[in-house]
Amino acid sequence: MTVSVIDASPHPSYPPDMEESREKRIGTSLSNERAFRTKQAIEAIYSPRFRSWSEVSSLSKAVRERLEAEIPWNTLSNVAVLSSTRKDAWKALFETPDGNRIESVLMRNRRGQFTVCVSTQVGCAMKCVFCATGKPGLTRNLSCDEIVDQFRFLRDMAADANLDGEITNIVFMGMGEPLANYVAVREALRIFTGPLGIGMTRITVSTAGLLSGLDRILSDPLWPPVRIAISLHAADEAVRKKIMPSTVPGFIDSLVAWSQKYAEAFPEKRRHLTLEYLLLSGVNDSTQDIRKLVDLARRFGRVRINLISYNTTDSGFMGSDPDTVRRCKDTLEAAGIIVTIRKSQGGDIAAACGQLAGKNHSQTS
């Protein structure tokens, strides 16, 4: 399998004092206490009932004070929360302990359920030309705790604001390439599907197609079998290379070969792959482009396609017009392919990834 140049490059990691997970640090901090205290403290930090160590009354005052001094309740400081005018999307801007800015989104669907979209890196090395996050490149990976804490903050915010409905889904579609931060993402998946109680098939990890990471999933017994989405955005490799420079020679064929191994490893119907396709006017939305997409989808076999309308950034790209979006959907459906149009939510709060973190806070709050 081809390995991209980006796979091989070192990924800046988080600062040394954040290398150890919060769960381990809780264990160290409470090493003089009876073992069940550590379990209680870890359960408390993931529980929706508490907002700080001081509220965890099952722990003694001394233990609470020690934890408060040594283990921050949330690794991230919230800088701003913006709400869409339709009240269907909320975007949170956070600052990490070393002063970087990242963002996450809470979205409500028509059934009244919520999805949280998390970031996995500060910036991104993939440099997709239509994406605000990719522009400045990669600063560093986020730690597992920083990924999980985006969810914890938005869950608590939704509860405190009395937003009706439950958070049922998580998508790894925020800033960064999740598979380039493989171990932290895998650990975050363990926490999301374990103590935070989100179902495996309700979580989607979306990748720009990092082939080494995709390959690793297939043979990793610790990887929870969550859903995988591939940001394809063009069925023609030359077109894809222009908009996604991380595309390596032979990418499409390698991806098809990988998808066959994926289908063998995860034969259940509900583990289908999703191909994400951002419709960009005049770039990948011609009749010929969509015909190529149909041919490629047939090579994949068990696949669904999400057509995505583009949140305009200052990238110079325009989203396809509604008639073109409909024509693309009709063509795919006529070919027997399951397709959905992902409606843009929160356009008025710059909800495409990296659009808010890339701005000065004073412009957005």
Ligand code: SF4
């Ligand atoms: S679209 Fe995703 S993979 Fe591409 S640069 Fe942006 S964050 Fe990175």
